[in-house]
Amino acid sequence: MSPEDEGEYFVHWRWETCEMFIDRCFQDYIWIIMIDSSGIFWDNDSLAALLALELQADLLVLLSDVEGLYSAPPGEPHSKIIHTYIKERHQGEITFGDKSRVGRGGMTAKVKAAVYAASAGTPVVIASGFATNSIVKVLQGERIGTLFHQDAHLWALPKEVGPREMAVSARECSRRLQSISSEDRRKILLDIADALEANEKLIRIENEADVAAAQQAGYEKSLISRLTLKPGKILSLSKSIRILADMEDPIGHVLKRTELADGLVLEKTSCPLGVVLIVFESRPDALVQIASLAVRSGNGLLLKGGKEAMRSNAILHKVITGAIPDTVGEKLIGLVTSRDEIPDLLKLDDVIDLVIPRGSNKLVAQIKESTKIPVLGHADGICHVYIDKSADMDMAKCIVLDAKIDYPAACNAMETLLIHKDLLNSEGLNDLVVELKGEGVTLYGGPRASIAFNIPRAHSFHHEYNSMACTVEIIDDVHAAIDHIQHYGSAHTDCIVAKDLEVAETFLCQVDSAAVFHNASTRFCDGARFGLGAEVGISTSRIHARGPVGVEGLLTTRWILRGSGQVVDGDKEVVYTHKNLPL
Amino acid sequence: MSPEDEGEYFVHWRWETCEMFIDRCFQDYIWIIMIDSSGIFWDNDSLAALLALELQADLLVLLSDVEGLYSAPPGEPHSKIIHTYIKERHQGEITFGDKSRVGRGGMTAKVKAAVYAASAGTPVVIASGFATNSIVKVLQGERIGTLFHQDAHLWALPKEVGPREMAVSARECSRRLQSISSEDRRKILLDIADALEANEKLIRIENEADVAAAQQAGYEKSLISRLTLKPGKILSLSKSIRILADMEDPIGHVLKRTELADGLVLEKTSCPLGVVLIVFESRPDALVQIASLAVRSGNGLLLKGGKEAMRSNAILHKVITGAIPDTVGEKLIGLVTSRDEIPDLLKLDDVIDLVIPRGSNKLVAQIKESTKIPVLGHADGICHVYIDKSADMDMAKCIVLDAKIDYPAACNAMETLLIHKDLLNSEGLNDLVVELKGEGVTLYGGPRASIAFNIPRAHSFHHEYNSMACTVEIIDDVHAAIDHIQHYGSAHTDCIVAKDLEVAETFLCQVDSAAVFHNASTRFCDGARFGLGAEVGISTSRIHARGPVGVEGLLTTRWILRGSGQVVDGDKEVVYTHKNLPL
Known part of the structure; x- marks a missing residue:
């Protein structure tokens, strides 16, 4: 086995870009497979x-009745498969149990044989x-x-700090970040901007290497576009970090001050959440935005980026953490480069x-599905968008076109158009169609619409x-519109176009979505357009933060x-006053 | 088989009060056990x-290689064990798969034999x-x-509305509750108070029956005390509902108003969460408090109470929902009486x-562990409680004694006392001990303390x-105190006693708990003492609401x-103004 790229590149290449592996190496392989399911011999x-x-085989595959070598007997809590065996680290750590049907001897013998063969080449x-x-x-x-x-x-020893340890370190650093002065936090952001x-x-250079590799691998254009840091992008990122630095410090705000009793004063103050995990597909600029938001809000951060942006993320992470002073600690922001998969990270709810x-809706749905x-x-x-019979049809046309066409791939683009039945056969509606x-x-x-407009049937209203x-x-x-939206919508952004204000208020009051609009395009649902400054995301969950979320979502x-x-x-003796005090 | 109590009582009795079952009936039983693990015969x-x-056996037990009869082949999504087979309902619903090792025939034959024997007595x-x-x-x-x-x-058909259907109905009713006027919501609360x-x-009467049954079953005193509605309790509950009715309506508050652009105004308004599930151990008064909070905040509610309070909960639920007008719907508040277990309810995250x-810490921990x-x-x-070297030792003594003794079983009672090393051998500290x-x-x-004070070693600081x-x-x-608290605490309430204000501020700033106190007993951490009105609970999670939570936790x-x-x-054409408007 002679991969041209030695060391860690081999690992990435081996596990992560299987196409290359097959194309380049499959032909040259000799392999031996031993099946040992009896465990006796x-x-x-x-x-x-x-x-x-x-x-002189290129690879030996030993088949067992378990998935591989585990850190403890499979089935025990915290027992985890070891993906790469490192003698120096694992030799003392692993406990060989007897739960496997091949028995204690089976796996011990396999590891011994594997270590022997591997060390000999x-x-x-x-x-x-x-x-x-x-x-x-x-x-x-x-x-x-x-x-x-x-x-x-050589590949892993210096790097493989587990994500749990990274999260714990990030929390420790975030506590230090909280305890320094607001001015010092501001200075870190300015230093990051300068360093970028x-x-x-x-x-x-690193980004271009990523882009070249992605092009060579034949990735689709949209991914490559997101992956590319266009000329001027670094400058615009550092500029936005400087704006963030000059923003009012969100930590330690007193939101409420109450005198409970004589000489006993209660304050509700804002503070960081702790440790935030960002899982992002191949957008290196997202790393910079999120990292600076984390610093601004005093949070520790774990970053898990798409593999296509590996080199870009690594250099950006290095530059950013290099600007964090030792008083806080560069472990404030951890880049998860170990091959721990997202499901492993999502188990760290403690x-x-x-x-x-x-990233994509699919990524979000998968993450929501698999974590607490x-x-x-x-x-x-x-x-x-619901067009009421009272709508100004010119306005309706403008709003519907904008909501659909301004950026059709956006989450706040219109997907369903609901039309009041009285508008059927009107000139305005025909124009719109x-x-x-x-x-x-x-x-x-x-x-009803498929017959009225002679268009194909939609497979589902929830699409x-x-x-x-x-x-x-x-x-x-309007009541049917509200019912339809509650039933088939996703509680993101819904709009009514109507001149009748009573109907509009009914819609605004009863549609239970994160954002409900009257006579305005759904495309306005956005942190920047809402004036929230930096946007952390748009939330359709009902807990913590809802709709476009600014930095307060990290507090x-x-x-x-x-x-x-x-x-x-x-x-017995306390006289409660519960007096609101000025902030 | 001739239970004195026919029908549904048999079910409750059978599954839920095993002691009675054994005491009263074990001797009279004849049973037959057939083991059919081969599946061939x-x-x-x-x-x-x-x-x-x-x-004329009293009971026939058929043993299978699966847990019982499932609604679909075990292992398929949504496949659920059927605890009581009702021919009229289940006959058509169940699909018999072939995943079980006894094969398709095995379970079909068992059901056929079981239906035959059951119908014959x-x-x-x-x-x-x-x-x-x-x-x-x-x-x-x-x-x-x-x-x-x-x-x-006869037992189950009219009752068994599944919890999913109950949650969906509760949400529909909560939407109607939101859309009626604030005055009408107030009136519902007053009607509930009157009805109680x-x-x-x-x-x-119903509560006394529960208490009698619990006493007979030999439950511990503290449970029976919580279960009992003492004289005057109903009156004090209805009084607190009237206070809640006269509270400012928490729904529809405009929290923020921004002009985004000319003629485009954004409001952030408060609204109900939707549907809240309360799991409570045998405290019937909790049902009343939570139900009235739900009405006040416009939420739908599912109640799952302890079985010891079954009759009390049933009558309270009936009285309360009887006072909810048809315009809202009595399904706003659902009492889960079906034998669905808590884990089933906790799966309904959609x-x-x-x-x-x-209830107990154990209940909370179990629930946190098993739901999304x-x-x-x-x-x-x-x-x-951390006593700094600068503390006024008389004050420290008062605070420590109160924090530990005022109500030792409370969650805000002191569990760990940390003492600055310079206080060792001081008169004040000796006094305190x-x-x-x-x-x-x-x-x-x-x-260190076990040697200094000659006391037994604690097994763990996290206790x-x-x-x-x-x-x-x-x-x-103080830094060691902060580290100790971060490491071993539960981020609930922590206190420093100190005269040195700089040290105190370090503690207040760096201890990352829901509540951090200076020179005041930890026992103050409480919704009523904090002046929040009705308390929903005390939260140690960092998301949504933290510390003592009032009605805003339901919004x-x-x-x-x-x-x-x-x-x-x-x-292109929008000129964003992002002007804050008065509320």
Whole structure:
């Protein structure tokens, strides 16, 4: 086995870019597969190792009845599969249990044989013989089983700090960040901005390498566009960090001040959440934005970026954390580069306070599905525009066109158009339909609209096109519109176009979405347009923060009580005043 | 089988009060057990049924290799064990798969035999033959397996509305509750207060029956005390509902008003969360408090009470929902009486917005562990008092004694006392220790304190006694105190006693707990003492609400935007003003 790229590149290449692996190497491989499911003849393992070395095999796959080597007997809490065996680290740590059906001897013998073969030059993977297609998956570079390689200690030892340790360190640093002065926090942001500008060249070189690799791998254009740091981008990022630095400090705000009793004063003050995990697809600029928001709000941060932006993220992370002083600690912001998968990170609900996914709806939905950590984001954006019979149809046309066409892939774009039945066959409505079609919007109809406009039937009212298409339906009145939206919507942004103010107020009062609009395009639902400054995300959850969320989404509160020796003592002597004091 | 109480009482009695079951009936039973693990000789099932009838057996237990009868093949999503088989309902619903090792025939034959035996008078339970002690558990009345009984259709058919349907109905009603006027919501609360008073006698009769049953069952005194509605309690509850009715309406408050652009005004307004699930141990007064808070805040509610308060909860629920007008709908508040267990309820994260557990730490911890619905509550209350070297030792003594003794079982009671090392051997500290011991507080020490005071070693610093005991440790300074609290505390309430204001501010700023106090007893951490009005709970989570939570913990916000036809259109023409407007 002779990969051109030694060391850690081999790891990334091996596990993460299987296409290259197959294209470049499949032909050159000789492999040996030993199946040892009985567990009785465990000499098979050492026999296999000897044979593999004799044949100078490129890879030895040992099949077991468990998924690979575990840190503790499989099934025990905290037992975790070890993806790369590093003798120096794992030798003492692993406890061999007897839960596996091959018994204690089975895995011990396999590890011994694997270490032997690997140290003599033949890499070994121990994988499950019961799972489907294990061998094919190993050969395709999938990250299954446990890899033994003579260079393994070089790849991982200095890097592999687990995400749990990273989260704990980030929290410690965030506490230090909170306790320094507001001016010192401001200075960190200015230093980060300076460091980004000073290292612009370096950042662009790494980003260009990512872009080139993505182009070579044939990724789609939109991904490459998001991945690319265009000329001037670094400058505009550093500029926005300087604006953030000059923003009012959000930490330590007194939100409420109450005198509980004589000489006993209670304050509710804002403070950081703690540790925030950002999972973002290949957008290196998101890393910079989020990191600066975290510093501004006093939070620790774990970053898990898309693999396509690996080099860009690494250099940006290095530049940013290099600007964080030792009094706070560069571990304030951790970049998760270990091969721990997102599901592993999402289990850390005891040390991570909030997850913010930045990426596709699918990513958000998957994250929401698989974690108990609160998630700030939205999986769906099924936004409605309802045109009431009282609508000014010129206004309706402008709003509907903007809501659909301004940026069809945005989460706040219109996906469903609801039309009051009295507007059928009106000139205004016909105009609107003609114009939508003229702009290239494909219309799908509900049961009534598909007949009225002779358009194909929509498969479901709960559908997000994210493209130049939308669903249309005829409904009886505002109450039917409200019911439709409650039933099929995603509680993101919904709009009524109406001149009748009573009808409009009914809609505004009863549609239970994060944002409800009257006579304005759904596209206004956005942190910047709402004047919130930096946007953390748009939340459709009902807890903590809802709709477009600014920096306050990264904050919580603490109650601070200052007394002079007061005790409760059965409330016998305390005279509660509960007087609101000025802030 | 001839239980004195027919029908549904049999069910409750059977599954829920196993002691009675054994005491009263165990001797009279004849039972037959057929083990059918091979699945080949499935005539065994009908043979068993015939034999059971022939012997006029009281119960037939059929053992299978799965837990019981499932609504779909076990392992499929949404497949659920059926606890009581009702022919009329389940016959068409159940799909028999072939995943079970006994094959398709096995379960079909068992159900057929069970229906046959049950309809002829011998109840049948199908349970797992692999699980430990299945037969003993069935005989002890545990709710395992699937029960077949000739009267099953009488017990469950009219009652069993699933919790999912209840949550959906509660949300619909809550939307109607939101859309009526504030005055009408106030009137509902007043009507509930009147109805409680008018039905006081009835409520007390049912409550007395619960109390009598609990006493007979030998429950501990504290449970019976919580269960009992003492004389005057109904009156004091109705009085507090009237106070709540006259409180400022929390719904529809405009929290922020911004002009985004000319004629485009954004408002952030308060609105109900949606549907709240309350899981409470046997405290019928909690039902009344929470139900009235839900009405006040416009939320739908699901109540799951302790089984010991079954009759009290049923009558209170009936009286309260009877006072809710049809314009809103009595399904606003659902009482979960079906035998669905709490874990089933906690899976409904798509229709329930918040869970509030009211009960033991264990209950809260279990709920937090097993749901993705946000939980408002606290599992631990490990509160610290740190006595700085600058403390006024008389004040320290008062605060420490109050924090520990005022109500030792409360979550805001002191569990750990940290003492600055310079105070060792001082008269003040010796006084304090003597007084604590004199009051009957058992002291456990950390490594340093156990030697200094000659007291037994505490097993762990992370320990909540909830009784007249506490941990004591000597530490170097305020920074060590902060580190200790971050490491071993539960982020509930922590206190510093100090004259040195700089040291105090360091503590107040750096201890990252929900409540941090200077020179005041930890016992002040309470919604009523904080002046929040009705208390929903005390939250140690960092998201949504923190510390003592009033009615605002049941609210979220919506963004309401009123325009006059504005569109985004690439932000080409919009001139954003982002002007704060008066509220």
